[in-house]
Amino acid sequence: MRVGIDYRPVTAAPYSGIARQVLALEQALLAAGQEVVRFSMAPAAHPHRQLACCPEQAVPAQGLHRPRARLAFELGFLPGALRREGIGLYIATANSGLPLRRPQSLKRQVLLLHDVFQLTLPGRHASRLRGAVYAAMDRFLIGHAVRGADAIWTPSRFSANEAARLFAGAGARTSVLPNAVSPLAVPDAASDPLLPARYWLVVGTREPRKNIPFLLQSWQLLREQGRALPALVLVGDPADVPVELGKLPGLHWRSGLTDAQLSRLYHDAERLWHPATAEGFGLPVIEALRCGTPVAVATGSALDEITPAQALRFDPLDPASLQQALIAALPGRLAEEKPEALQAAAGVFGVAPYQQRVAQLLQELQR
Incomplete structure (x- = not known):
């Protein structure tokens, strides 16, 4: 046929x-x-x-x-x-x-x-x-x-x-x-020299359901309160969020990346955050796991299905839940998530x- x-x-x-x-x-x-x-x-x-x-x-x-x-x-x-x-x-x-x-x-x-x-x-x-x-x-x-x-x-x-x-x-x-989810490209040999040594990563910002302002507001609030949250690198367009949020100190926007550059970001990030209120699958989550990078995901959609049981989770409509997750993601607060286990969890895809x-x-x- x-x-x-x-x-x-x-x-x-x-x-x-x-x-x-x-x-x-x-x-x-x-x-x-x-x-x-x-x-x-x-x-x-x-x-x-x-x-x-x-x-x-x-x-x-x-x-x-x-x-x-x-x-x-x-x-x-x-x-x-x-x-x-x-x-x-x-x-x-x-x-x-x-x-x-x-x-x-x-x-x-x-x-x-x-x-x-x-x-x-x-x-x-x-x-x-x-x-x-x-x-x-x-x-x-x-x-x-x-x-x-x-x-x-x-x-x-x-x-x-x-x-x-x-x-x-x-x-x-x-x-x-x-x-x-195919294996990612071999990452660029060198990290982006304009990015800090420590950062969290967000991939995809365009649609309102990606819920990026919700993440930025809580991230900014905790940093203003003296919490040592890492910088955020967002793969997307600053025009996708309100102007005052798109220019926050500690934000780094990237777009037009090659596969090798995106792979480098995944490998270097301390954690990928995916705050979407609705997601049909969640490709960036699996891509991050393929690199051995821990993830933090919103509950209530397909992200519940694709992430390993030990993944950090939060309610995408509850600022207190997100803030607790942001604090919990700081070094030394969670059990170590071994890259090999994360990669194995992504292997089923x-x-x-x-x-x-x-x-x-x-x-x-x-x-």
Whole structure:
């Protein structure tokens, strides 16, 4: 059976978390002996025009998510392309993306549903009108995909439960496929000379659910009270937080990092903090653990599932809980978390277990 996968996330943002999961899925399908056909949109000279089935019309990579382009692809191009390519199984890889007209030749269609935050939480948009348009589009396209999928694969039980809560009948078709976390790049030989010797790390600041102001406020308060909390390094954009918080003494912002530079930050950090109020998986947590770096995570979402039992935890809505965790994370207050144990805990999310799980889910589809 020829398997088609939605390759648009890789074309649009090849280094994003979703794109990395699409690439992992592609390799897992190939390892399982499947013939894989990629479907995407791309600019005129983009190399994916040689790698994937694309409509003739060129589309800027940064415009693949726009409503007109998405509808043209999923309604106008994809149904016929799937039929012409003889695709028996099609996998939509970015919360939606199944053909709006399912061709009769398509025996199975699967939705890779990373999370449902587009439906349950506010996002960041340039204007209220733009936000309303994208919200309406997400409701329609995600709803169509969830209802039309023969199987739904989510990276966590948390996301599976949320899908079942929002869509009647989705629970019976949903299976957990934990994300694949590949080994990080070899870290840069030298640490960033502009960073202090001791620091805590935060990776990802854009969405409001990342809850970064909550962390910064408690961190600042304790430092003002004389607590010797380390500096914070945030991989993100200062514009993601209020101006007065983005310029606090002891904050160091980084963006546009290479894989080797990010790996260096993970290895050098005393601890990774992940204060999100909602998370469908939590890739930075596993990446930190892969480096042997301890983590401190918010409770109440998929972070509960992926972190080892001994991980430091706090309530993402309770400042007192976070402040207690910040103090507890200071040297000498917790039992030593050995790097080998942390790396072993992250190993269950490696490439080999992921490929085994994909092969199992494919067998279930065939049955």
